[in-house]
Amino acid sequence: MARRRRTARDPASSSDDDRGDREDAPNEADAVGPDGAGTGTLALLRAGAPYIVLIAVILVTRLVPPVRGALESVELSWAFGGRFEGTFAPLYHPGTMLVLSFAVGASRQRARREQLGAALSVALRSLAPVVVALVAMLLLSRLLVQAGMIEVLAAAVAGLAGGAFPLLAPFIGLLGTFVTGSATASNILFTDFQDATASTLGVEAAPIVGAQGFGAAAGNAICPHNIIAAGATVQLGGQGAMCCGPPCRSAWLTPSAASLSPSRSSREWARPIRNA
Known part of the structure; x- marks a missing residue:
């Protein structure tokens, strides 16, 4: 009966194999989900970038008086028929903060033009009935x-x-x-x-x-x-x-x-x- 021989393993070779296994193992921060989207910490931060930027910008523009004053100093005024008038501060308006957050989020997520176009198309189609209803109420x-x-x-x-x-x-x-x-x-x-x-x-x-x-x-x-x-x-x-x-x-x-x-x-x- 033939005796099995236990092959001695070179310690250096074992160390190299272990290092290769560790390199091949996916990093939790760079893990990829089944749809190709990241699931790790970095991917989560990248996905939440628009919200993080929006919260930070709103807090700074509302709670820091010099910043608030500078943004409010830029105003657009309008008048109609000598009876109706109003002012609009575009840099201080929340809508501007939303656009800025969208731009930063798209940049951080490396979105392609085709993806941005599709997202804007869906948003505009959803926005149309809302705008009609709000204008009617106003x-x-x-x-x-x-x-x-x-x-x-x-x-x-x-x-x-x-x-x-x-x-x-x-x-x-x-x-x-x-x-x-x-x-x-x-x-x-x-x-x-x-x-x-x-x-x-x-x-x-x-x-x-x-x-x-x-x-x-x-x-x-x-x-x-x-x-x-x-x-x-x-x-x-x-x-x-x-x-x-x-x-x-x-x-x-x-x-x-x-x-x-x-x-x-x-x-x-x-x-x-x-x-x-």
Whole structure:
């Protein structure tokens, strides 16, 4: 019976083989996923570059007074018909920060022109219906303001609700989001109304407008558009009615808690109302 011979291994050769294995092993920071995209730490930082840049730029431009002043000093003004006018600071506008973040992210990810073109095409197609809806809401809001309808509505509501109006302010914002499908649209439509009603009642406008924004945000939970979209995402199409129950109960309770909150703002609301 032949005896197996154990071949002695050269230590130098073993060391070279181990070194080769280590070199061939993928580095965690440069790992590549099944779709060819990086999955390591460097790839994660590269993918998050737009968000990192956006947060950093917004913080610097808002919290550093010299930078903020320099950016706000560049203004574009416009006027129309001698009655309408406004100013626009392009370097300080959040949209400029978004464009800058997009450019930095594309550079860090080494995106090709074809990829950028495809991404912009998809974004513009998605943006078109949003722009149409927002422009329509802005037109309606400006029409209400310029026609004097806001003042008439504010006077009527102030006369009916009186001192209880601050408790109703969040629900107006919530109702606006429920009807329009957007907290932004709700704020566009009703912020001027809330401000005018507060002025009519002789109370501070800032807490009332804040309650409007709070209610508008809470209204996203019961907005039919959001419920339908969320249901479609998790394959619950056609079951929107079943999904509406719990969110509706919680969404109506949230503004109630905000209205009854014993905050300093609530006391400030009540003081001029009692003295009126």
